[in-house]
Amino acid sequence: MARVMVVDDDVTVREVVVTYLRAAGYDVGEAADGESALTDLRERRADLVVLDLMLPGMDGLEVCSRIRAKGDDVPVIMLTALGSETDRVVGLEHGADDYVTKPFSPRELVLRVESVLRRVGERGTVKGSVSDGDLVVDSTEHSATLGERRLALTVREFDLLRFFLSNPGQAFSRDELLQRVWGWSFGDQSTVTVHVRRLREKIELDPTHPVRLATVWGVGYRWEPLS
Protein backbone atom coordinates (compact mmCIF):
# COMPACT_ATOMS: atom_id res chain seq x y z
CA MET A 1 0.00 0.00 0.00
CA ALA A 2 1.30 3.42 -0.92
CA ARG A 3 2.13 5.76 1.89
CA VAL A 4 1.23 9.43 1.63
CA MET A 5 2.53 12.17 3.91
CA VAL A 6 0.24 15.13 4.50
CA VAL A 7 1.82 18.36 5.71
CA ASP A 8 -0.47 21.21 6.67
CA ASP A 9 -0.71 23.32 9.79
CA ASP A 10 -4.50 23.54 9.63
CA VAL A 11 -5.91 20.63 11.61
CA THR A 12 -9.22 20.73 9.81
CA VAL A 13 -7.71 20.60 6.36
CA ARG A 14 -5.39 17.85 7.45
CA GLU A 15 -8.17 15.75 8.89
CA VAL A 16 -10.33 16.00 5.81
CA VAL A 17 -7.47 15.17 3.49
CA VAL A 18 -6.31 12.30 5.64
CA THR A 19 -9.79 10.84 5.86
CA TYR A 20 -10.26 10.88 2.13
CA LEU A 21 -6.86 9.45 1.37
CA ARG A 22 -7.43 6.65 3.87
CA ALA A 23 -10.80 5.97 2.25
CA ALA A 24 -8.99 5.69 -1.06
CA GLY A 25 -6.82 3.00 0.43
CA TYR A 26 -3.64 4.86 1.25
CA ASP A 27 -1.49 4.58 4.30
CA VAL A 28 -1.36 8.15 5.53
CA GLY A 29 1.03 10.03 7.79
CA GLU A 30 0.60 13.58 9.07
CA ALA A 31 2.73 16.53 10.05
CA ALA A 32 1.80 20.05 11.09
CA ASP A 33 5.03 21.77 10.12
CA GLY A 34 8.10 21.38 7.97
CA GLU A 35 10.47 20.30 10.69
CA SER A 36 8.42 17.35 11.86
CA ALA A 37 7.66 16.40 8.27
CA LEU A 38 11.36 16.17 7.46
CA THR A 39 11.98 14.22 10.64
CA ASP A 40 9.22 11.80 9.84
CA LEU A 41 10.45 11.37 6.29
CA ARG A 42 13.90 10.55 7.59
CA GLU A 43 12.44 7.66 9.56
CA ARG A 44 9.79 6.30 7.26
CA ARG A 45 9.67 6.28 3.52
CA ALA A 46 6.76 7.94 1.77
CA ASP A 47 5.61 7.43 -1.79
CA LEU A 48 4.20 10.91 -2.05
CA VAL A 49 4.07 14.13 -0.05
CA VAL A 50 1.16 16.55 0.01
CA LEU A 51 2.66 19.84 1.10
CA ASP A 52 1.00 23.11 2.01
CA LEU A 53 2.79 26.14 0.62
CA MET A 54 2.15 28.22 3.70
CA LEU A 55 3.55 26.69 6.84
CA PRO A 56 4.64 28.15 10.16
CA GLY A 57 8.41 28.50 10.28
CA MET A 58 9.83 26.82 7.23
CA ASP A 59 7.50 27.27 4.27
CA GLY A 60 6.53 24.60 1.81
CA LEU A 61 9.02 25.64 -0.82
CA GLU A 62 11.88 25.29 1.59
CA VAL A 63 10.65 21.94 2.82
CA CYS A 64 10.49 20.82 -0.78
CA SER A 65 13.97 22.07 -1.51
CA ARG A 66 15.34 20.28 1.54
CA ILE A 67 13.71 17.03 0.58
CA ARG A 68 15.35 17.31 -2.81
CA ALA A 69 18.64 18.41 -1.29
CA LYS A 70 18.75 15.09 0.49
CA GLY A 71 18.56 13.41 -2.85
CA ASP A 72 15.05 12.20 -2.19
CA ASP A 73 12.93 12.31 -5.31
CA VAL A 74 9.62 11.42 -3.70
CA PRO A 75 6.82 13.12 -5.65
CA VAL A 76 5.50 16.30 -4.07
CA ILE A 77 2.09 17.86 -4.55
CA MET A 78 1.87 21.48 -3.45
CA LEU A 79 -1.21 23.08 -2.00
CA THR A 80 -1.22 26.71 -3.07
CA ALA A 81 -3.56 29.34 -1.79
CA LEU A 82 -3.80 31.32 -5.01
CA GLY A 83 -3.51 29.60 -8.30
CA SER A 84 -1.33 32.16 -9.90
CA GLU A 85 0.92 31.23 -12.74
CA THR A 86 3.93 32.33 -10.73
CA ASP A 87 3.10 30.11 -7.78
CA ARG A 88 3.02 27.19 -10.10
CA VAL A 89 6.35 28.00 -11.66
CA VAL A 90 7.93 28.75 -8.29
CA GLY A 91 6.64 25.47 -6.94
CA LEU A 92 7.99 23.52 -9.86
CA GLU A 93 11.30 25.29 -9.49
CA HIS A 94 11.63 23.91 -6.02
CA GLY A 95 11.03 20.43 -7.25
CA ALA A 96 7.30 19.97 -6.81
CA ASP A 97 5.63 17.56 -9.21
CA ASP A 98 2.15 18.96 -9.20
CA TYR A 99 0.04 21.46 -7.38
CA VAL A 100 -3.55 21.81 -6.30
CA THR A 101 -5.02 25.20 -5.60
CA LYS A 102 -7.06 25.99 -2.53
CA PRO A 103 -9.90 25.74 -2.11
CA PHE A 104 -9.95 22.22 -3.49
CA SER A 105 -12.36 19.38 -3.17
CA PRO A 106 -10.93 16.40 -1.29
CA ARG A 107 -11.96 14.22 -4.17
CA GLU A 108 -9.98 16.32 -6.59
CA LEU A 109 -6.91 15.96 -4.41
CA VAL A 110 -7.29 12.20 -4.28
CA LEU A 111 -7.58 12.10 -8.06
CA ARG A 112 -4.44 14.16 -8.35
CA VAL A 113 -2.54 11.96 -5.93
CA GLU A 114 -3.46 8.96 -8.00
CA SER A 115 -2.47 10.76 -11.16
CA VAL A 116 0.99 11.63 -9.88
CA LEU A 117 1.62 8.18 -8.51
CA ARG A 118 0.57 6.80 -11.85
CA ARG A 119 2.98 9.09 -13.65
CA VAL A 120 5.95 8.09 -11.57
CA GLY A 121 4.61 4.57 -11.42
CA GLU A 122 7.36 3.21 -13.64
CA ARG A 123 9.91 3.50 -10.86
CA GLY A 124 7.97 3.02 -7.68
CA THR A 125 5.71 0.06 -7.30
CA VAL A 126 2.26 1.44 -6.76
CA LYS A 127 -0.70 -0.56 -7.75
CA GLY A 128 -3.66 1.43 -8.88
CA SER A 129 -6.07 -1.43 -8.67
CA VAL A 130 -7.50 -3.88 -6.19
CA SER A 131 -9.27 -7.09 -7.04
CA ASP A 132 -10.91 -10.21 -5.77
CA GLY A 133 -11.39 -13.03 -8.18
CA ASP A 134 -13.07 -11.79 -11.32
CA LEU A 135 -13.82 -8.43 -9.77
CA VAL A 136 -11.34 -5.66 -10.50
CA VAL A 137 -11.43 -2.05 -9.39
CA ASP A 138 -9.01 0.27 -11.14
CA SER A 139 -8.49 3.66 -9.58
CA THR A 140 -6.62 5.26 -12.44
CA GLU A 141 -9.31 4.32 -14.92
CA HIS A 142 -11.98 4.85 -12.33
CA SER A 143 -13.59 1.72 -13.61
CA ALA A 144 -14.76 -1.57 -12.22
CA THR A 145 -15.08 -4.81 -14.14
CA LEU A 146 -16.72 -8.09 -13.29
CA GLY A 147 -15.19 -10.64 -15.56
CA GLU A 148 -15.62 -9.21 -19.02
CA ARG A 149 -18.43 -6.93 -18.10
CA ARG A 150 -17.79 -3.33 -17.22
CA LEU A 151 -19.78 -2.12 -14.24
CA ALA A 152 -21.47 1.26 -14.32
CA LEU A 153 -20.84 2.37 -10.78
CA THR A 154 -21.53 5.77 -9.34
CA VAL A 155 -18.83 7.55 -7.40
CA ARG A 156 -20.17 6.42 -4.06
CA GLU A 157 -20.58 2.85 -5.14
CA PHE A 158 -17.10 2.91 -6.57
CA ASP A 159 -15.61 4.24 -3.35
CA LEU A 160 -17.54 1.75 -1.29
CA LEU A 161 -16.51 -1.21 -3.39
CA ARG A 162 -12.91 -0.12 -3.45
CA PHE A 163 -12.95 0.22 0.32
CA PHE A 164 -14.30 -3.28 0.83
CA LEU A 165 -11.86 -4.79 -1.63
CA SER A 166 -9.04 -3.04 0.16
CA ASN A 167 -10.19 -4.47 3.46
CA PRO A 168 -11.47 -7.95 2.75
CA GLY A 169 -12.75 -10.22 5.48
CA GLN A 170 -13.22 -7.42 7.95
CA ALA A 171 -16.57 -6.42 9.36
CA PHE A 172 -17.42 -2.72 9.46
CA SER A 173 -20.27 -0.99 11.22
CA ARG A 174 -22.34 1.50 9.31
CA ASP A 175 -20.90 4.30 11.38
CA GLU A 176 -17.41 3.23 10.57
CA LEU A 177 -18.23 3.10 6.88
CA LEU A 178 -19.80 6.54 7.04
CA GLN A 179 -16.58 7.79 8.53
CA ARG A 180 -14.09 6.00 6.32
CA VAL A 181 -15.86 6.04 2.99
CA TRP A 182 -18.10 9.09 3.22
CA GLY A 183 -15.74 11.07 5.41
CA TRP A 184 -18.61 11.96 7.74
CA SER A 185 -18.39 11.88 11.48
CA PHE A 186 -22.15 11.86 11.87
CA GLY A 187 -25.01 10.89 9.61
CA ASP A 188 -27.86 8.58 8.91
CA GLN A 189 -26.89 4.91 8.94
CA SER A 190 -29.57 4.11 6.43
CA THR A 191 -27.47 5.93 3.88
CA VAL A 192 -25.02 3.08 4.08
CA THR A 193 -27.75 0.46 3.94
CA VAL A 194 -29.13 1.90 0.76
CA HIS A 195 -25.81 2.21 -0.97
CA VAL A 196 -24.90 -1.34 -0.04
CA ARG A 197 -28.11 -2.47 -1.62
CA ARG A 198 -27.47 -0.54 -4.81
CA LEU A 199 -23.96 -1.90 -4.99
CA ARG A 200 -25.22 -5.43 -4.50
CA GLU A 201 -27.61 -5.06 -7.37
CA LYS A 202 -24.63 -4.45 -9.60
CA ILE A 203 -22.13 -7.00 -8.35
CA GLU A 204 -24.11 -9.88 -6.90
CA LEU A 205 -25.58 -12.59 -9.08
CA ASP A 206 -28.57 -12.76 -6.77
CA PRO A 207 -28.80 -9.51 -4.82
CA THR A 208 -31.35 -11.01 -2.45
CA HIS A 209 -28.80 -13.58 -1.36
CA PRO A 210 -25.53 -11.71 -1.27
CA VAL A 211 -22.41 -13.82 -1.37
CA ARG A 212 -19.58 -11.36 -1.58
CA LEU A 213 -20.83 -8.32 0.29
CA ALA A 214 -22.30 -10.03 3.32
CA THR A 215 -24.49 -8.69 6.07
CA VAL A 216 -23.19 -9.19 9.59
CA TRP A 217 -26.34 -9.07 11.65
CA GLY A 218 -26.44 -6.45 14.32
CA VAL A 219 -23.00 -5.25 13.29
CA GLY A 220 -22.68 -4.12 9.70
CA TYR A 221 -21.12 -5.54 6.55
CA ARG A 222 -18.15 -7.59 5.53
CA TRP A 223 -16.50 -8.43 2.22
CA GLU A 224 -16.16 -12.16 1.74
CA PRO A 225 -13.05 -12.87 -0.28
CA LEU A 226 -13.39 -15.72 -2.75
CA SER A 227 -12.22 -19.10 -1.41
Added chain:
Amino acid sequence: MARVMVVDDDVTVREVVVTYLRAAGYDVGEAADGESALTDLRERRADLVVLDLMLPGMDGLEVCSRIRAKGDDVPVIMLTALGSETDRVVGLEHGADDYVTKPFSPRELVLRVESVLRRVGERGTVKGSVSDGDLVVDSTEHSATLGERRLALTVREFDLLRFFLSNPGQAFSRDELLQRVWGWSFGDQSTVTVHVRRLREKIELDPTHPVRLATVWGVGYRWEPLS
Protein backbone atom coordinates in the same frame (compact mmCIF):
# COMPACT_ATOMS: atom_id res chain seq x y z
CA MET B 1 16.38 8.27 -25.93
CA ALA B 2 14.99 11.74 -25.58
CA ARG B 3 16.76 14.52 -27.45
CA VAL B 4 17.23 17.90 -25.83
CA MET B 5 18.31 21.04 -27.66
CA VAL B 6 20.31 23.60 -25.69
CA VAL B 7 20.40 27.17 -26.99
CA ASP B 8 22.69 29.64 -25.25
CA ASP B 9 25.36 31.99 -26.52
CA ASP B 10 27.55 31.56 -23.46
CA VAL B 11 29.91 28.66 -24.14
CA THR B 12 30.54 27.99 -20.46
CA VAL B 13 26.87 27.75 -19.57
CA ARG B 14 26.24 25.58 -22.57
CA GLU B 15 29.02 23.19 -21.72
CA VAL B 16 27.92 22.72 -18.15
CA VAL B 17 24.31 22.16 -19.11
CA VAL B 18 25.21 19.80 -21.92
CA THR B 19 27.47 17.79 -19.65
CA TYR B 20 24.81 17.32 -17.02
CA LEU B 21 22.09 16.45 -19.48
CA ARG B 22 24.34 13.89 -21.17
CA ALA B 23 25.10 12.42 -17.75
CA ALA B 24 21.38 12.13 -17.18
CA GLY B 25 21.12 10.05 -20.30
CA TYR B 26 19.84 12.52 -22.85
CA ASP B 27 20.86 12.96 -26.41
CA VAL B 28 21.89 16.60 -26.52
CA GLY B 29 22.21 19.10 -29.33
CA GLU B 30 23.64 22.63 -29.09
CA ALA B 31 23.17 25.98 -30.71
CA ALA B 32 24.66 29.38 -29.96
CA ASP B 33 21.94 31.51 -31.49
CA GLY B 34 18.32 31.47 -32.58
CA GLU B 35 18.94 31.08 -36.29
CA SER B 36 21.01 27.96 -36.02
CA ALA B 37 18.66 26.56 -33.41
CA LEU B 38 15.72 26.87 -35.78
CA THR B 39 17.75 25.39 -38.59
CA ASP B 40 18.74 22.46 -36.48
CA LEU B 41 15.17 21.91 -35.32
CA ARG B 42 14.05 21.84 -38.90
CA GLU B 43 16.39 18.95 -39.58
CA ARG B 44 16.20 16.92 -36.43
CA ARG B 45 13.33 16.57 -34.05
CA ALA B 46 13.84 17.45 -30.41
CA ASP B 47 11.77 16.38 -27.44
CA LEU B 48 12.58 19.50 -25.50
CA VAL B 49 14.32 22.82 -25.99
CA VAL B 50 16.28 24.69 -23.33
CA LEU B 51 16.31 28.27 -24.50
CA ASP B 52 18.18 31.29 -23.18
CA LEU B 53 16.12 34.45 -23.11
CA MET B 54 19.01 36.68 -24.10
CA LEU B 55 20.51 35.75 -27.39
CA PRO B 56 22.48 37.66 -30.02
CA GLY B 57 20.22 38.66 -32.89
CA MET B 58 16.89 36.96 -32.44
CA ASP B 59 16.03 36.72 -28.74
CA GLY B 60 14.60 33.70 -26.97
CA LEU B 61 11.04 34.90 -27.07
CA GLU B 62 11.11 35.27 -30.80
CA VAL B 63 12.69 31.87 -31.25
CA CYS B 64 9.97 30.42 -29.11
CA SER B 65 7.24 32.15 -31.07
CA ARG B 66 8.69 30.94 -34.35
CA ILE B 67 8.85 27.38 -33.13
CA ARG B 68 5.20 27.60 -32.19
CA ALA B 69 4.30 29.35 -35.41
CA LYS B 70 5.51 26.30 -37.26
CA GLY B 71 2.99 24.26 -35.32
CA ASP B 72 5.70 22.58 -33.33
CA ASP B 73 4.63 22.05 -29.77
CA VAL B 74 7.91 20.75 -28.45
CA PRO B 75 8.21 21.74 -24.78
CA VAL B 76 10.39 24.79 -24.16
CA ILE B 77 12.18 25.68 -20.96
CA MET B 78 13.33 29.29 -20.78
CA LEU B 79 16.49 30.47 -19.06
CA THR B 80 16.02 33.97 -17.73
CA ALA B 81 18.75 36.16 -16.35
CA LEU B 82 16.48 37.87 -13.88
CA GLY B 83 13.55 36.06 -12.46
CA SER B 84 11.30 39.04 -12.89
CA GLU B 85 7.57 38.72 -12.90
CA THR B 86 7.20 40.20 -16.35
CA ASP B 87 9.81 37.99 -17.92
CA ARG B 88 7.88 34.97 -16.82
CA VAL B 89 4.52 36.17 -17.95
CA VAL B 90 5.85 37.29 -21.29
CA GLY B 91 7.63 34.01 -21.74
CA LEU B 92 4.57 31.94 -20.99
CA GLU B 93 2.65 34.05 -23.44
CA HIS B 94 5.14 33.18 -26.10
CA GLY B 95 4.55 29.51 -25.52
CA ALA B 96 7.25 28.53 -23.08
CA ASP B 97 6.37 25.62 -20.84
CA ASP B 98 8.55 26.40 -17.89
CA TYR B 99 11.21 28.62 -16.48
CA VAL B 100 14.56 28.40 -14.80
CA THR B 101 16.15 31.56 -13.50
CA LYS B 102 19.85 32.21 -13.61
CA PRO B 103 21.83 31.42 -11.68
CA PHE B 104 20.56 27.87 -11.49
CA SER B 105 22.08 24.62 -10.40
CA PRO B 106 22.62 22.20 -13.28
CA ARG B 107 21.00 19.52 -11.18
CA GLU B 108 17.87 21.59 -10.87
CA LEU B 109 17.72 22.10 -14.59
CA VAL B 110 17.96 18.38 -15.15
CA LEU B 111 15.14 17.82 -12.69
CA ARG B 112 13.09 20.40 -14.48
CA VAL B 113 13.71 18.82 -17.83
CA GLU B 114 12.56 15.51 -16.43
CA SER B 115 9.55 17.09 -14.83
CA VAL B 116 8.44 18.75 -18.05
CA LEU B 117 8.97 15.64 -20.10
CA ARG B 118 6.94 13.74 -17.56
CA ARG B 119 4.24 16.33 -17.64
CA VAL B 120 4.11 16.22 -21.39
CA GLY B 121 3.26 12.63 -20.85
CA GLU B 122 5.41 10.74 -23.26
CA ARG B 123 8.00 8.86 -21.31
CA GLY B 124 11.04 10.70 -22.57
CA THR B 125 10.08 10.38 -26.18
CA VAL B 126 7.56 12.59 -27.83
CA LYS B 127 6.05 10.43 -30.49
CA GLY B 128 5.15 12.06 -33.73
CA SER B 129 1.71 10.59 -33.82
CA VAL B 130 -0.75 8.79 -31.64
CA SER B 131 -3.74 6.78 -32.77
CA ASP B 132 -6.61 4.62 -31.73
CA GLY B 133 -8.27 2.52 -34.35
CA ASP B 134 -9.20 4.66 -37.32
CA LEU B 135 -8.36 7.86 -35.50
CA VAL B 136 -4.88 9.27 -36.05
CA VAL B 137 -3.38 12.42 -34.59
CA ASP B 138 -0.10 13.56 -36.06
CA SER B 139 1.76 16.13 -34.00
CA THR B 140 4.35 16.99 -36.60
CA GLU B 141 1.76 17.65 -39.27
CA HIS B 142 -0.66 19.00 -36.72
CA SER B 143 -3.38 17.02 -38.38
CA ALA B 144 -6.04 14.59 -37.33
CA THR B 145 -7.79 12.03 -39.50
CA LEU B 146 -10.74 9.77 -38.88
CA GLY B 147 -10.48 7.00 -41.40
CA GLU B 148 -10.21 8.75 -44.74
CA ARG B 149 -11.73 11.95 -43.55
CA ARG B 150 -9.51 14.78 -42.41
CA LEU B 151 -10.80 16.46 -39.28
CA ALA B 152 -10.87 20.22 -39.06
CA LEU B 153 -9.87 20.63 -35.46
CA THR B 154 -9.04 23.86 -33.73
CA VAL B 155 -5.85 24.13 -31.72
CA ARG B 156 -7.57 23.40 -28.44
CA GLU B 157 -9.49 20.48 -29.79
CA PHE B 158 -6.32 19.12 -31.27
CA ASP B 159 -4.43 19.40 -27.99
CA LEU B 160 -7.28 17.85 -26.10
CA LEU B 161 -7.63 14.94 -28.47
CA ARG B 162 -3.93 14.31 -28.52
CA PHE B 163 -3.83 14.31 -24.76
CA PHE B 164 -6.57 11.75 -24.50
CA LEU B 165 -5.07 9.53 -27.15
CA SER B 166 -1.76 9.69 -25.31
CA ASN B 167 -3.44 8.59 -22.11
CA PRO B 168 -6.11 6.12 -23.11
CA GLY B 169 -8.29 4.45 -20.54
CA GLN B 170 -7.41 6.85 -17.79
CA ALA B 171 -9.94 9.13 -16.14
CA PHE B 172 -9.08 12.80 -15.77
CA SER B 173 -10.84 15.47 -13.79
CA ARG B 174 -11.64 18.78 -15.43
CA ASP B 175 -9.12 20.47 -13.19
CA GLU B 176 -6.40 18.14 -14.24
CA LEU B 177 -7.22 18.66 -17.88
CA LEU B 178 -7.15 22.42 -17.40
CA GLN B 179 -3.73 22.01 -15.93
CA ARG B 180 -2.26 19.51 -18.34
CA VAL B 181 -3.85 20.58 -21.61
CA TRP B 182 -4.51 24.27 -21.05
CA GLY B 183 -1.57 24.83 -18.73
CA TRP B 184 -3.77 26.75 -16.33
CA SER B 185 -3.67 26.45 -12.60
CA PHE B 186 -7.00 28.11 -12.14
CA GLY B 187 -9.98 28.48 -14.37
CA ASP B 188 -13.54 27.62 -15.14
CA GLN B 189 -14.20 23.92 -15.39
CA SER B 190 -16.97 24.56 -17.87
CA THR B 191 -14.28 25.50 -20.34
CA VAL B 192 -13.33 21.86 -20.44
CA THR B 193 -16.93 20.72 -20.67
CA VAL B 194 -17.57 22.90 -23.67
CA HIS B 195 -14.44 21.88 -25.52
CA VAL B 196 -15.20 18.25 -24.89
CA ARG B 197 -18.59 18.77 -26.43
CA ARG B 198 -17.15 20.51 -29.48
CA LEU B 199 -14.61 17.76 -29.90
CA ARG B 200 -17.30 15.13 -29.61
CA GLU B 201 -19.28 16.75 -32.37
CA LYS B 202 -16.33 16.16 -34.65
CA ILE B 203 -15.23 12.68 -33.67
CA GLU B 204 -18.28 10.86 -32.37
CA LEU B 205 -20.83 9.28 -34.67
CA ASP B 206 -23.55 10.27 -32.28
CA PRO B 207 -22.33 13.12 -30.09
CA THR B 208 -25.27 12.70 -27.75
CA HIS B 209 -24.12 9.18 -26.97
CA PRO B 210 -20.36 9.40 -26.87
CA VAL B 211 -18.52 6.13 -27.24
CA ARG B 212 -14.88 7.09 -27.36
CA LEU B 213 -14.64 10.19 -25.23
CA ALA B 214 -16.72 9.06 -22.30
CA THR B 215 -18.07 11.01 -19.37
CA VAL B 216 -17.12 9.62 -15.98
CA TRP B 217 -19.88 10.94 -13.78
CA GLY B 218 -18.76 12.99 -10.86
CA VAL B 219 -15.15 12.65 -11.96
CA GLY B 220 -14.39 13.89 -15.44
CA TYR B 221 -13.68 12.24 -18.78
CA ARG B 222 -11.94 9.18 -20.09
CA TRP B 223 -10.83 8.02 -23.51
CA GLU B 224 -12.18 4.56 -24.27
CA PRO B 225 -9.70 2.71 -26.42
CA LEU B 226 -11.30 0.55 -29.07
CA SER B 227 -11.76 -3.05 -27.93
Added chain:
DNA sequence: CCGCGACGTCAGACTTTCGTCATTCCATCC
Protein backbone atom coordinates in the same frame (compact mmCIF):
# COMPACT_ATOMS: atom_id res chain seq x y z
C1' DC C 1 -13.15 48.69 -41.50
C1' DC C 2 -15.66 44.52 -41.57
C1' DG C 3 -16.52 39.60 -41.30
C1' DC C 4 -15.21 35.36 -39.53
C1' DG C 5 -13.75 31.73 -36.63
C1' DA C 6 -11.92 30.32 -32.20
C1' DC C 7 -12.35 30.78 -27.51
C1' DG C 8 -14.10 31.38 -22.87
C1' DT C 9 -18.17 32.33 -20.24
C1' DC C 10 -22.77 31.85 -18.77
C1' DA C 11 -27.64 30.68 -17.79
C1' DG C 12 -30.95 27.36 -18.21
C1' DA C 13 -32.44 22.69 -19.41
C1' DC C 14 -31.68 18.26 -18.51
C1' DT C 15 -29.85 13.95 -16.30
C1' DT C 16 -28.00 11.28 -12.74
C1' DT C 17 -27.10 10.51 -8.17
C1' DC C 18 -27.84 11.05 -3.31
C1' DG C 19 -30.00 10.85 1.14
C1' DT C 20 -34.22 10.04 3.48
C1' DC C 21 -38.37 7.78 4.77
C1' DA C 22 -42.23 4.62 5.17
C1' DT C 23 -43.02 0.04 4.53
C1' DT C 24 -42.08 -4.68 4.22
C1' DC C 25 -39.15 -8.50 5.16
C1' DC C 26 -36.55 -11.55 8.00
C1' DA C 27 -33.21 -13.33 11.66
C1' DT C 28 -33.18 -13.97 16.40
C1' DC C 29 -34.83 -14.79 20.88
C1' DC C 30 -38.32 -16.04 24.09
Added chain:
DNA sequence: GGATGGAATGACGAAAGTCTGACGTCGCGG
Protein backbone atom coordinates in the same frame (compact mmCIF):
# COMPACT_ATOMS: atom_id res chain seq x y z
C1' DG D 1 -45.22 -19.35 16.94
C1' DG D 2 -45.07 -14.58 18.12
C1' DA D 3 -42.67 -10.53 19.36
C1' DT D 4 -38.86 -7.61 18.38
C1' DG D 5 -35.34 -5.07 16.30
C1' DG D 6 -32.42 -4.77 12.55
C1' DA D 7 -32.18 -5.07 7.44
C1' DA D 8 -33.98 -4.76 2.68
C1' DT D 9 -36.99 -2.32 -0.58
C1' DG D 10 -39.31 1.02 -3.36
C1' DA D 11 -40.23 5.59 -3.99
C1' DC D 12 -39.35 10.49 -4.03
C1' DG D 13 -37.62 15.21 -3.64
C1' DA D 14 -33.38 17.57 -3.37
C1' DA D 15 -28.90 18.23 -4.83
C1' DA D 16 -25.14 17.78 -7.76
C1' DG D 17 -23.23 17.24 -12.20
C1' DT D 18 -23.49 17.61 -17.15
C1' DC D 19 -25.07 19.27 -21.59
C1' DT D 20 -26.59 22.77 -24.68
C1' DG D 21 -27.33 27.02 -27.07
C1' DA D 22 -26.08 31.61 -27.17
C1' DC D 23 -23.28 35.61 -26.53
C1' DG D 24 -19.16 38.88 -26.21
C1' DT D 25 -14.35 39.27 -27.11
C1' DC D 26 -10.28 38.86 -29.55
C1' DG D 27 -7.13 38.29 -33.36
C1' DC D 28 -6.65 37.64 -38.10
C1' DG D 29 -7.31 38.22 -42.99
C1' DG D 30 -9.82 40.22 -46.53
